[in-house]
Amino acid sequence: xxxxxxxxxxxxxxxxxxxxxxxxxxxxxxxxxxxxxxxxxxxxxxxxxxxxxxxxxxxxxxxxxxxxxxxxxxxxxxxxxxxxxxxxxxxxxxxxxxxxxxxxxxxxxxxxxxxxxxxxxxxxxxxxxxxxxxxxxxxxxxxxxxxxxxxxxxxx
Numbered sequence: 001x002x003x004x005x006x007x008x009x010x011x012x013x014x015x016x017x018x019x020x021x022x023x024x025x026x027x028x029x030x031x032x033x034x035x036x037x038x039x040x041x042x043x044x045x046x047x048x049x050x051x052x053x054x055x056x057x058x059x060x061x062x063x064x065x066x067x068x069x070x071x072x073x074x075x076x077x078x079x080x081x082x083x084x085x086x087x088x089x090x091x092x093x094x095x096x097x098x099x100x101x102x103x104x105x106x107x108x109x110x111x112x113x114x115x116x117x118x119x120x121x122x123x124x125x126x127x128x129x130x131x132x133x134x135x136x137x138x139x140x141x142x143x144x145x146x147x148x149x150x151x152x153x154x155x156x
Contacts, residue, residue, distance in 0.1 A: 004121065005116050006060060006116070008116075018129070019092060021092040022090060025041060025088050032146075032149060036053055045071055047071040088105045091104070097126075109152040
Protein backbone atom coordinates (compact mmCIF):
# COMPACT_ATOMS: atom_id res chain seq x y z
CA UNK A 1 0.00 0.00 0.00
CA UNK A 2 3.01 2.32 0.02
CA UNK A 3 3.60 4.41 -3.07
CA UNK A 4 7.21 5.32 -3.83
CA UNK A 5 7.52 7.94 -6.55
CA UNK A 6 9.65 10.81 -7.73
CA UNK A 7 8.40 13.90 -9.56
CA UNK A 8 10.08 16.05 -12.17
CA UNK A 9 9.23 19.08 -14.25
CA UNK A 10 9.19 18.42 -17.99
CA UNK A 11 11.30 20.68 -20.21
CA UNK A 12 9.65 20.08 -23.59
CA UNK A 13 6.88 18.11 -25.29
CA UNK A 14 9.20 15.51 -26.84
CA UNK A 15 7.61 12.92 -24.55
CA UNK A 16 4.39 13.01 -26.61
CA UNK A 17 6.02 11.27 -29.58
CA UNK A 18 7.32 8.56 -27.21
CA UNK A 19 4.00 7.98 -25.39
CA UNK A 20 2.32 4.62 -25.95
CA UNK A 21 -0.90 5.67 -24.19
CA UNK A 22 -2.73 8.79 -23.06
CA UNK A 23 -6.01 9.46 -21.24
CA UNK A 24 -7.95 12.48 -20.02
CA UNK A 25 -8.26 12.71 -16.23
CA UNK A 26 -10.68 14.81 -14.19
CA UNK A 27 -10.26 14.80 -10.43
CA UNK A 28 -11.37 16.54 -7.30
CA UNK A 29 -10.82 16.22 -3.58
CA UNK A 30 -13.35 15.34 -0.90
CA UNK A 31 -10.54 16.12 1.56
CA UNK A 32 -7.27 17.84 0.65
CA UNK A 33 -5.71 18.04 4.12
CA UNK A 34 -1.90 17.54 3.93
CA UNK A 35 -2.09 14.67 6.45
CA UNK A 36 -4.55 12.73 4.25
CA UNK A 37 -6.26 13.30 0.94
CA UNK A 38 -9.40 11.66 -0.42
CA UNK A 39 -9.55 11.94 -4.19
CA UNK A 40 -12.23 11.17 -6.76
CA UNK A 41 -11.03 10.63 -10.32
CA UNK A 42 -12.37 9.77 -13.72
CA UNK A 43 -9.79 8.39 -16.11
CA UNK A 44 -11.14 7.54 -19.52
CA UNK A 45 -14.29 5.50 -18.89
CA UNK A 46 -13.35 4.43 -15.34
CA UNK A 47 -13.79 5.95 -11.90
CA UNK A 48 -11.56 5.76 -8.83
CA UNK A 49 -11.59 6.58 -5.14
CA UNK A 50 -8.11 7.12 -3.69
CA UNK A 51 -6.88 7.84 -0.18
CA UNK A 52 -3.31 9.04 0.34
CA UNK A 53 -1.44 9.61 3.58
CA UNK A 54 1.23 12.14 4.46
CA UNK A 55 4.55 11.82 2.61
CA UNK A 56 7.75 10.89 4.42
CA UNK A 57 10.44 13.52 4.97
CA UNK A 58 11.97 13.11 1.49
CA UNK A 59 8.54 13.27 -0.17
CA UNK A 60 9.07 9.98 -2.00
CA UNK A 61 6.93 7.54 0.02
CA UNK A 62 3.40 7.61 1.37
CA UNK A 63 0.46 5.32 1.96
CA UNK A 64 -1.86 5.04 -1.02
CA UNK A 65 -5.08 3.06 -1.24
CA UNK A 66 -7.17 3.06 -4.40
CA UNK A 67 -10.24 1.23 -5.62
CA UNK A 68 -12.15 1.38 -8.87
CA UNK A 69 -15.74 2.63 -8.66
CA UNK A 70 -18.39 2.98 -11.38
CA UNK A 71 -17.64 6.02 -13.54
CA UNK A 72 -21.20 7.36 -13.07
CA UNK A 73 -20.67 7.32 -9.30
CA UNK A 74 -17.29 9.04 -9.68
CA UNK A 75 -18.89 11.79 -11.78
CA UNK A 76 -21.58 12.27 -9.11
CA UNK A 77 -18.98 12.41 -6.33
CA UNK A 78 -16.94 15.00 -8.25
CA UNK A 79 -19.87 17.37 -7.71
CA UNK A 80 -19.38 17.01 -3.91
CA UNK A 81 -15.67 17.82 -3.98
CA UNK A 82 -13.97 20.88 -2.54
CA UNK A 83 -13.69 23.85 -4.89
CA UNK A 84 -10.91 23.60 -7.45
CA UNK A 85 -10.45 20.68 -9.76
CA UNK A 86 -7.75 19.08 -11.85
CA UNK A 87 -8.07 18.59 -15.60
CA UNK A 88 -5.16 16.91 -17.36
CA UNK A 89 -4.04 14.41 -19.95
CA UNK A 90 -1.75 11.68 -18.66
CA UNK A 91 0.79 10.26 -21.09
CA UNK A 92 2.55 6.99 -20.36
CA UNK A 93 6.12 6.81 -21.63
CA UNK A 94 8.46 3.82 -21.31
CA UNK A 95 12.05 4.65 -20.39
CA UNK A 96 14.33 1.67 -19.87
CA UNK A 97 12.50 -0.73 -17.57
CA UNK A 98 10.31 2.01 -16.05
CA UNK A 99 7.23 3.96 -17.06
CA UNK A 100 6.93 7.72 -16.64
CA UNK A 101 3.48 9.20 -16.23
CA UNK A 102 3.57 12.70 -17.69
CA UNK A 103 0.71 15.03 -16.84
CA UNK A 104 -0.16 17.94 -19.12
CA UNK A 105 -2.45 20.23 -17.14
CA UNK A 106 -5.30 22.37 -18.45
CA UNK A 107 -7.65 25.01 -17.03
CA UNK A 108 -6.17 26.96 -14.13
CA UNK A 109 -3.03 24.79 -14.22
CA UNK A 110 -2.42 25.13 -17.95
CA UNK A 111 1.25 25.32 -18.90
CA UNK A 112 2.40 22.88 -16.21
CA UNK A 113 4.02 19.58 -17.24
CA UNK A 114 4.97 17.13 -14.48
CA UNK A 115 6.42 13.61 -14.82
CA UNK A 116 6.21 10.93 -12.13
CA UNK A 117 7.96 7.60 -11.89
CA UNK A 118 6.95 4.86 -9.45
CA UNK A 119 9.80 2.89 -7.94
CA UNK A 120 10.25 -0.28 -5.91
CA UNK A 121 12.57 1.49 -3.43
CA UNK A 122 13.65 5.08 -2.83
CA UNK A 123 17.21 4.77 -4.15
CA UNK A 124 16.33 2.77 -7.26
CA UNK A 125 18.30 3.72 -10.39
CA UNK A 126 16.34 4.65 -13.56
CA UNK A 127 17.00 6.11 -17.00
CA UNK A 128 16.29 9.82 -17.31
CA UNK A 129 14.84 10.83 -20.68
CA UNK A 130 16.16 14.01 -22.33
CA UNK A 131 12.87 15.86 -21.77
CA UNK A 132 13.04 15.35 -17.99
CA UNK A 133 13.80 18.54 -16.06
CA UNK A 134 14.28 19.62 -12.46
CA UNK A 135 13.28 17.19 -9.73
CA UNK A 136 10.41 18.47 -7.57
CA UNK A 137 9.87 15.39 -5.37
CA UNK A 138 8.65 16.54 -1.97
CA UNK A 139 7.73 20.05 -3.17
CA UNK A 140 4.07 20.19 -2.12
CA UNK A 141 3.30 22.85 -4.74
CA UNK A 142 3.36 20.08 -7.35
CA UNK A 143 0.91 17.79 -5.52
CA UNK A 144 -2.43 17.73 -7.31
CA UNK A 145 -4.27 18.47 -4.05
CA UNK A 146 -2.23 21.67 -3.69
CA UNK A 147 -2.77 22.58 -7.35
CA UNK A 148 -6.53 22.23 -6.93
CA UNK A 149 -6.44 24.96 -4.23
CA UNK A 150 -3.50 27.02 -5.57
CA UNK A 151 -3.54 26.81 -9.36
CA UNK A 152 -0.32 27.12 -11.32
CA UNK A 153 -1.59 30.22 -13.17
CA UNK A 154 -1.72 32.12 -9.86
CA UNK A 155 1.91 31.46 -8.89
CA UNK A 156 4.18 34.50 -8.99
